[in-house]
Structure formats: C-alpha cells, structure tokens
Amino acid sequence: MTASGDETFLAHRAVLLSIAYNMLGRVAEAEDCVQEAYLRWQRASQAEEGEAIASPQAYLRRVVANLCINRLQSAAARRESYVGVWLPEPLLEKEATPPGDTATEQSETLSIALLRVMESLSPVERAVFLLREVFERPYPEIARAVGKSEAHCRQLVHRAKERLALGQSRFSVSSDEHQRLALRFAEACASDDVHALVEVLANDVVLYSDGGEAREPVHHADAVARFILAGGGRLSQSASWSWRLARVNGKPGVVILVDSAVYAVFALEVRAGRIAEVDIIISPSKLSHLQA
Missing domain, CATH: 3.10.450.50 (Nuclear Transport Factor 2; Chain: A,)
Structure with a gap:
C-alpha cells in the first residue's frame, strides 16, 4: 500500500463510516467494517488489481455495503429475539462523522426515528435504499455493489420508500x-x-x-x-x-x-x-x- 493509496482511503473514510453506521446502527461494528474494507483495499492495491480499483469510491462502497449486509444477515436471529423495541446507538454531534473531501462524498447521519423504521427492511433493501436515496449513487454502481440487476434495485428502492412512508423531511437540520x-x-x-x-x-x-x-x-x-x-x-x-x-x-x-x-x-x-x-x-x- 502506497502513501497515495492510504490517502485515497482516508479521503473516503468518513462516508464509509456513515454508510456502515446507517446500515448497522452500531458504532463499533461500523468501525470494524470500515477497517476490514481498508484491509481489503490494501490487498487489492498490493495485487495491482487495476480493474477492481479503477473507481476507488465505488470499490470501497461496494465492500462496505456487502460487509454490512453479511453482518445484518448474521444478526437477524439476535434482532428477532430482542426484548422490546430495537433502537440504534445514538450519535451526538461531536461524534458525528465529518463530511467527505468532495461535494459528492458527503457523510450523512440518519435520525434515530428513521433508523428504527428501517429495521423493517431486509439487509439488501437497506443497502440499496441508503446508496440511492441517502448517498445518491447511480443505479449501475448500486447494482454491482449488491449483485442485483438495475431493474431489481429500482424495485427495491420503490418498495423501501413505500414501506418507510417517507413523507417527512428526513435529513433537515434542527431549526x-x-x-x-x-x-x-x-x-x-x-x-x-x-x-x-x-x-x-x-x-x-x-x-x-x-x-x-x-x-x-x-x-x-x-x-x-x-x-x-x-x-x-x-x-x-x-x-x-x-x-x-x-x-x-x-x-x-x-x-x-x-x-x-x-x-x-x-x-x-x-x-x-x-x-x-x-x-x-x-x-x-x-x-x-x-x-x-
């Protein structure tokens, strides 16, 4: 891993943490997924897999999304046996991840209320919804990230939006x-x-x-x-x-x-x-x- 490779990863770390936290609702697990993504980024760079890392942003988002999907699937049984309402770990403002280095790489922290409702989505639905509606990624990139067709991803986003009944403003700053x-x-x-x-x-x-x-x-x-x-x-x-x-x-x-x-x-x-x-x-x- 070269110094420029580390710099590339660090430039996207904030948005990767944001994706992982919004997927998992747990801070330590989100950090673990981002660390694992870094290790995979290192291995891919050292192997000179030029095609795999032609787009570092897309590659890293894909790795993090799939790591989170795997964690959510393995945690499904624990969530079902949870006593009471499952709520995510809260982030206070000083813990919130800072924005990324570019205008198109902004981190986003969803409200506790929306993260709670998103528990009704499957892991893949959750990933597709976040990548499209929160991080505004194009459908070809999303389809490659989750291993689904573009048409299927569009259906998943539509279904998620209906299930979440997203009529309210989701990301507005408190007045x-x-x-x-x-x-x-x-x-x-x-x-x-x-x-x-x-x-x-x-x-x-x-x-x-x-x-x-x-x-x-x-x-x-x-x-x-x-x-x-x-x-x-x-x-x-x-x-x-x-x-x-x-x-x-x-x-x-x-x-x-x-x-x-x-x-x-x-x-x-x-x-x-x-x-x-x-x-x-x-x-x-x-x-x-x-x-x-």
Whole structure:
C-alpha cells in the first residue's frame, strides 16, 4: 500500500463510516467494517488489481455495503429475539462523522426515528435504499455493489420508500423552533410538570425505548408524559442526575447524566411544531461509546 493509496482511503473514510453506521446502527461494528474494507483495499492495491480499483469510491462502497449486509444477515436471529423495541446507538454531534473531501462524498447521519423504521427492511433493501436515496449513487454502481440487476434495485428502492412512508423531511437540520421545543421538553421533565410536557407533545406521539419498562411502544401524549415523568421520579430518588440539550443524530435531543456519565439519550422527532416521537436509548451497551 502506497502513501497515495492510504490517502485515497482516508479521503473516503468518513462516508464509509456513515454508510456502515446507517446500515448497522452500531458504532463499533461500523468501525470494524470500515477497517476490514481498508484491509481489503490494501490487498487489492498490493495485487495491482487495476480493474477492481479503477473507481476507488465505488470499490470501497461496494465492500462496505456487502460487509454490512453479511453482518445484518448474521444478526437477524439476535434482532428477532430482542426484548422490546430495537433502537440504534445514538450519535451526538461531536461524534458525528465529518463530511467527505468532495461535494459528492458527503457523510450523512440518519435520525434515530428513521433508523428504527428501517429495521423493517431486509439487509439488501437497506443497502440499496441508503446508496440511492441517502448517498445518491447511480443505479449501475448500486447494482454491482449488491449483485442485483438495475431493474431489481429500482424495485427495491420503490418498495423501501413505500414501506418507510417517507413523507417527512428526513435529513433537515434542527431549526430554532425545534431547539426551543427540546428545551421546553427538558424543563418540563426536570420540573415534573405533566401539563407542560403534554403541551409540547403531539396528541398522537409515540414513545419507543430499548430498556426499562417500555417493552412495547407507548401511545398518546398523556400516557407518554406520565411514563417519562415516572421514570424521572425513580431516577431522582436514587442518584444525583442532570440533563443537557444535545443534537442526537442531527435532531434535537436531551442527554441524561448520572454522576457525569451518560445514563440515557432522548431523541426527539418534531413534526408540525410538536414532538411526534420520543426515542429513549438507555441500554448501557449502546451508550458506552459516549462515556469518554
């Protein structure tokens, strides 16, 4: 591997991490896949497989996509036996991968809400959808990456979009209004004010949690507010805790700290001026990458 080969890989590393994280929803596994892609890139370069690496971007995306597909397929049984709602590991803004070096190689972090819904897609559907709709890759490249025909890839994208019901803006940066809603949400929780909390929630809000007592989604504003405050009441009795606003996967959110360690992350999905979805990540295994 030459110095220029390493530089080529590093120029695309951010977008490769973004693809892997959005496929897997786990930070360490995404990093493992990108590292394996690097090792394969080294071997291909040393073997002087000129045709295979004629397009480094396409080659590396193809390797990462297939590594992630394999991991998702092997993890299918574990996901099916998971108790409660499966949620991905959250990324706070400082952990988010930076953009790539060129205008066409931008990293993208999907919201917790969209990653949760994408669990309904098969591994190949997920890869095709991400490469086309998020990273805007051409169908010939996608078809080669997943070993399907272009026509089949188009069908997979259409099916995925229907299943995900993508009517809302998926990648927009949080506005000042969204930040104000997150602040009102956090202050209502901290002050144990159920009425103030209900006011910032949509009537049909849904809460998902990967731990604690919410093994099934909690529906409607009053039930969600009371569930959140009940958890906060138990927490305040047992430990010294605090909260801070954060951007979670590019969206407004709240981080709960206990003795300066991350205890839980609240990801908030805002629609039409109200909080329409609350995703609570509380499993220690999904927060360990935030503790440093």
